[in-house]
Amino acid sequence: MADTTTTTPEGTAASTLAARDGxxxxxxxxxxxxxxxxxxxxxxxxxxxxxxxxxxxxxxxPFAVQLGLRAAPGSRSAEVLxxxxxxPLPSGVGEVSGDPAGQHLLWLGPDEFLAxxxxxxxxxxxxxxxxxxxxxxxxxxxxxxxNRTILVLSGASSRAVLEKGCHLDLHPxxxxxxxxxxxxxxxxxxxxxxxxxxxxxxxxxxxxxxxxVRWLVDAMAEFAGEAVA
Numbered sequence: 001m002a003d004t005t006t007t008t009p010e011g012t013a014a015s016t017l018a019a020r021d022g023x024x025x026x027x028x029x030x031x032x033x034x035x036x037x038x039x040x041x042x043x044x045x046x047x048x049x050x051x052x053x054x055x056x057x058x059x060x061x062p063f064a065v066q067l068g069l070r071a072a073p074g075s076r077s078a079e080v081l082x083x084x085x086x087x088p089l090p091s092g093v094g095e096v097s098g099d100p101a102g103q104h105l106l107w108l109g110p111d112e113f114l115a116x117x118x119x120x121x122x123x124x125x126x127x128x129x130x131x132x133x134x135x136x137x138x139x140x141x142x143x144x145x146x147n148r149t150i151l152v153l154s155g156a157s158s159r160a161v162l163e164k165g166c167h168l169d170l171h172p173x174x175x176x177x178x179x180x181x182x183x184x185x186x187x188x189x190x191x192x193x194x195x196x197x198x199x200x201x202x203x204x205x206x207x208x209x210x211x212x213v214r215w216l217v218d219a220m221a222e223f224a225g226e227a228v229a
Contacts (some may be wrong), residue, residue: 002186007173008145010088016055017076020140023215025225026145029130031224032097032148032211034063034161034204035204036060036062036149036207037060037062037149037207037210038060038149038151038209038210039060039062039211040210040212040216041060041210041217042059044172044213044214044217045057045058045059045208045213045217046059046062046068048180048217048220048224049225050157050220050224051206052157053153053156054103054156054157054224055153055156055157055222056153056154056155056156056157056161056220056223057153057155058136058151058152058153058154058157058213058217058220059151059152060149060150060151060209060213061118061149061150061151061152061201062143062150063121063122064116064118064120064150065115065116065117065118065141065143066114066116066143066144066145066148067114067115067116067118067130067141067142067145068114068140068142068143068144069081069105069112069113069115069139069140069141070111070112070113070116070139070140070177071089071111071113071134071135071138071139071140072111072138072139073089073091073110073111074134074153075138075139076136076163076229077134077137077139078139079135080134080137081113081134081139081141084133085103085105086099087103087104087105088105088108089105089107089113090105090106090113091107093107093181094107094179094180094181095128095178095180096178096180096193100118100178100193100195100196100201101118101119102118102119103115103116103117103118103119104116106180106193107180108182108191114144114191118150121217130142130143134164135209140192144155146206147205147206148203148204148205148206149203149204149206149209150201150202150203151197151201151202151203151204151209151212151213151216152199152200152201152202153200153201153202154200155171155197155198156198157220158198158199158200159198160199160211160223161216161219161220161223162185162192162200164185164191164219165185165186165215165219166183166185167183167184168181168192170200172197175194176194177194177195177196177197178195179193180192180194180195181191183217185202185204185212186212187213188204188211188212188215189204189205189208190202190204190212192204193218197228202216
């Protein structure tokens, strides 16, 4: 799915995206036209943040590079991908290799992986570049950066929020830091990646981003009230 584009006045959230997403890349004219799937809900997410003992916050991590990889384990294609990314391909359900603050690989299936780099933004014109990685070999490298956005749910109550609509056992003994799986939150299919003790990344498809943010905001609302003794 392509990025949504719309004309926005200077000074709006879209035109200040480069500064807001923590990247050092200079702002270009295209940034004024490029809008992430949940950008229109940035103010809502910020207003919903809860601080204190029951803290929980939600934000979008827009335009992170995401590459869909297909290669049979142990094949020459798998070796080439490992050499290219400088990381081993995860070998089982829930496994992640690499650094969640930069480039990392998520296991999605026996021969399917997602390469994510949150340290840089996907740029227009890069979409055809990954295909050359496996040139002449079976497998696939496809730019999926516009397919999903990343929502970051953090805080002491983040797990409790997710447990309202996720059928997974999210207890730390089962769903440890560094685990990532395909699952469902409410009615929305997502990739769920636990990146820290009190932080989770959710990958909904771009078309579900609006619904997913509103679902999470609603689930967060109770934690803004006084705790029941």
